[in-house]
Amino acid sequence: MAYLELDRVAKQFGAQTVVDDFSLSVGKGEFISFLGPSGCGKTTTLQMIAGFLDPTRGAIRLEGKDLTAIHPAKRGLGIVFQSYALFPHMTAAENVAFGLKMRNVPRGERAERVRAALAMVGLAGYEDRHPRRMSGGQQQRVALARALVIKPSVLLLDEPLSNLDAKLREEMQIELRQIQRTIGTTTILVTHDQNEAMSLSDRIVVMSQGKIEQIGTPQETYEKPASAFVSQFLGKTNDFPGMIDRVVSPTQLVAGSWRAPAPAGLGGPVTVSVRPERIGFADTGLSAKIVTRIFQGNHWLFQCDSECGPAIVIRQNDGKPQPAEGEAVRLTWRPEDMSVRGGASV
Amino acid sequence: MSMAADERNARAPWALTAPALMLFVGVLLIPLATTVMLSFHDWGQYKGIEPVFILKNWHEIATDPYYAEMFWRTFRVAILTTLLTALLGAPEAYILNRMSGRWKSFFLLVILGPLLISVVARTLGWALLFGGNNGLVNKLLMSLGVMRSPIPFMFTETGMIIALAHVMMPFMVLSVWAALQRLDPQIENAAMSLGAGPTTIIRRIIMPQIMPGVLSGAIIVFSLSASAFATPAIIGGRRLKVAATLAYDEFLNTLNWPLGAAVATLLLVALVLIVVGSNALIERRYAEVFR
Numbered sequence: 001m002a003y004l005e006l007d008r009v010a011k012q013f014g015a016q017t018v019v020d021d022f023s024l025s026v027g028k029g030e031f032i033s034f035l036g037p038s039g040c041g042k043t044t045t046l047q048m049i050a051g052f053l054d055p056t057r058g059a060i061r062l063e064g065k066d067l068t069a070i071h072p073a074k075r076g077l078g079i080v081f082q083s084y085a086l087f088p089h090m091t092a093a094e095n096v097a098f099g100l101k102m103r104n105v106p107r108g109e110r111a112e113r114v115r116a117a118l119a120m121v122g123l124a125g126y127e128d129r130h131p132r133r134m135s136g137g138q139q140q141r142v143a144l145a146r147a148l149v150i151k152p153s154v155l156l157l158d159e160p161l162s163n164l165d166a167k168l169r170e171e172m173q174i175e176l177r178q179i180q181r182t183i184g185t186t187t188i189l190v191t192h193d194q195n196e197a198m199s200l201s202d203r204i205v206v207m208s209q210g211k212i213e214q215i216g217t218p219q220e221t222y223e224k225p226a227s228a229f230v231s232q233f234l235g236k237t238n239d240f241p242g243m244i245d246r247v248v249s250p251t252q253l254v255a256g257s258w259r260a261p262a263p264a265g266l267g268g269p270v271t272v273s274v275r276p277e278r279i280g281f282a283d284t285g286l287s288a289k290i291v292t293r294i295f296q297g298n299h300w301l302f303q304c305d306s307e308c309g310p311a312i313v314i315r316q317n318d319g320k321p322q323p324a325e326g327e328a329v330r331l332t333w334r335p336e337d338m339s340v341r342g343g344a345s346v
Numbered sequence: 347m348s349m350a351a352d353e354r355n356a357r358a359p360w361a362l363t364a365p366a367l368m369l370f371v372g373v374l375l376i377p378l379a380t381t382v383m384l385s386f387h388d389w390g391q392y393k394g395i396e397p398v399f400i401l402k403n404w405h406e407i408a409t410d411p412y413y414a415e416m417f418w419r420t421f422r423v424a425i426l427t428t429l430l431t432a433l434l435g436a437p438e439a440y441i442l443n444r445m446s447g448r449w450k451s452f453f454l455l456v457i458l459g460p461l462l463i464s465v466v467a468r469t470l471g472w473a474l475l476f477g478g479n480n481g482l483v484n485k486l487l488m489s490l491g492v493m494r495s496p497i498p499f500m501f502t503e504t505g506m507i508i509a510l511a512h513v514m515m516p517f518m519v520l521s522v523w524a525a526l527q528r529l530d531p532q533i534e535n536a537a538m539s540l541g542a543g544p545t546t547i548i549r550r551i552i553m554p555q556i557m558p559g560v561l562s563g564a565i566i567v568f569s570l571s572a573s574a575f576a577t578p579a580i581i582g583g584r585r586l587k588v589a590a591t592l593a594y595d596e597f598l599n600t601l602n603w604p605l606g607a608a609v610a611t612l613l614l615v616a617l618v619l620i621v622v623g624s625n626a627l628i629e630r631r632y633a634e635v636f637r
């Protein structure tokens with residue numbers, strides 16, 4: 001049963017449609033990421049859930065109740081902004097206490113909950129600091145504590161980690177995931193970082209130009225991308241033009257000199273999409289020449305020139321000798337490691 | 347050798363600032379010192395200025411209640427003008443800041459436009475509207491039978507305060523405007539998402555953050571109003587004198603330069619003390635917001 005439901009939500013600014021036909025149902029306790037390039041409407045969608053923007057069309061429901069009819073101040077959602085939007089004239093504790101004060105939580109309980117919330121994000125002892133005297137990561141934690149202390153029904157995070165440096169971001173990702181698991185708050189995270197989306201979420205909503213491209217678990221979206229956009233946006237990928245040959249029997253899928261039994265019910269030209277780490281060197285397969293070979297510590301990155309266009313191959317550094325630049329190789333992969341798009345159904 | 351280099355390094359800042367320093371000393375410090383000296387000189391109707399060192403002028407200012415009343419009026423007018431500009435200017439800047447693009451630039455121009463017009467012209471505008479029986483507004487109201495006699499505006503403190511507030515308003519609006527620009531654009535949404543209503547947001551979130559802007563605007567408006575000359579001279583005339591107009595009269599009408607110098611010096615010292623004092627207070631109080 002859906003906890004939070006977006007039903008064909010759309011948003012227009014003037015004539016420009018920024019979000020269109022957005023339908024999603026989020027289960028209680030789920031961690032969802034909105035992933036997409038800049039300007040694809042992630043923030044707009046989040047702000048419609050928060051109530052700072054009204055949808056042009058469609059409905060948003062929380063536990064079956066129409067959320068758009070409720071004033072943003074009464075929705076009881078926790079929001080962490082990209083800029084944190086902390087109150088600079090208040091200490092960390094006062095920032096966290098603000099939402100509780102608005103809810104008329106009695107002083108004693110308030111102090112206890114503020115202390116617990118700050119301790120949870122690892123800021124015990126920072127109660128009396130003002131935000132401007134805190135580091136970016138600490139401010140981010142205060143913002144998280146401020147959003148969580150009101151026990152929100154849904155936690156909305158708008159690129160909360162994008163202002164942090166790479167190392168701190170990774171630490172905060174782990175911490176965020178742990179906190180979310182512990183307290184079980186339904187969470188929606190907006191991000192344009194595919195690694196962040198994959199390592200944090202139960203499901204990812206991949207967006208492009210205001211539309212949903214795919215909704216699925218991190219594995220699904222990575223292994224079985226629904227469109228070329230998804231496969232390209234979620235990490236590196238190789239797209240080879242292929243053909244399903246129905247003349248021979250059994251029918252075969254052919255890409256250059258690589259061939260395998262064809263998937264049932266498809267015919268004609270198709271696109272074969274394979275992740276670079278799933279391609280191996282063998283005696284048969286797509287013939288290619290290695291253009292550059294780059295050593296990256298735990299793996300090797302090969303850029304090849306194949307009969308089906310440029311290809312990238314990633315091999316684990318297992319200590320065995322690797323083909324050299326300029327060498328002719330054959331590329332192969334298991335049929336279950338590729339996804340096939342296009343083609344006419346037969 | 348390194349010592350010579352050090353010496354040269356130490357001298358360089360002085361050499362570089364010397365031209366500005368000389369200008370500063372020449373046009374500000376020397377006249378100022380002369381004015382202070384002048385306030386200790388003697389003056390008589392027939393003997394003119396006598397370069398002696400006496401406390402006659404200071405004694406007169408300290409004992410004659412006329413001066414106490416005049417200084418009290420000066421600061422009362424300045425304080426009330428400051429309050430009026432803050433009460434009107436802060437909301438004005440806030441509303442202006444919330445307007446969308448084109449309207450924002452238009453109204454900003456409307457507010458700043460008056461700075462391009464001379465203070466004298468702006469004040470004379472008030473005099474044209476409210477000046478006695480011939481003022482436009484007064485004429486209109488009286489011919490309509492709304493009023494029997496003209497609205498008392500000219501030669502009143504109220505009139506002086508209103509006209510001064512009008513002249514000073516851009517400084518307050520600009521100062522609050524600058525403080526508003528430093529606000530996080532999402533801060534109101536953040537407060538709203540935590541359950542705060544519009545009045546709470548303004549009172550608990552916006553006000554404390556723009557307070558430094560209001561206060562620095564207040565310091566500017568206060569010091570400009572307390573030393574204002576043109577507006578009090580036109581609206582207050584001979585009857586309602588403030589420190590600046592009194593000093594002017596002593597210098598140019600009575601020709602009692604030493605007394606005028608004493609009034610000017612006292613005004614300056616009082617203003618410097620008030621401005622420096624309140625500035626220090628504000629900076630301490632709002633250290634967190636200023637950083």
Ligand SMILES: Nc1ncnc2c1ncn2[C@@H]1O[C@H](COP(=O)(O)OP(=O)(O)OP(=O)(O)O)[C@@H](O)[C@H]1O
Nearest residue numbers: 013016018036037038039040041042043044045192
């Ligand atoms: N108030 C507005 N008026 C007009 N257009 C807007 C408005 N807000 C956003 N847009 C447009 O809507 C589109 C989506 O904006 P949105 O902020 O949702 O993108 P985003 O996915 O969050 O991007 P980013 O990753 O850069 O934050 C953009 O093209 C933007 O120009």
Ligand SMILES: [Mg+2]
Nearest residue numbers: 042043044158
């Ligand atoms: Mg955004």
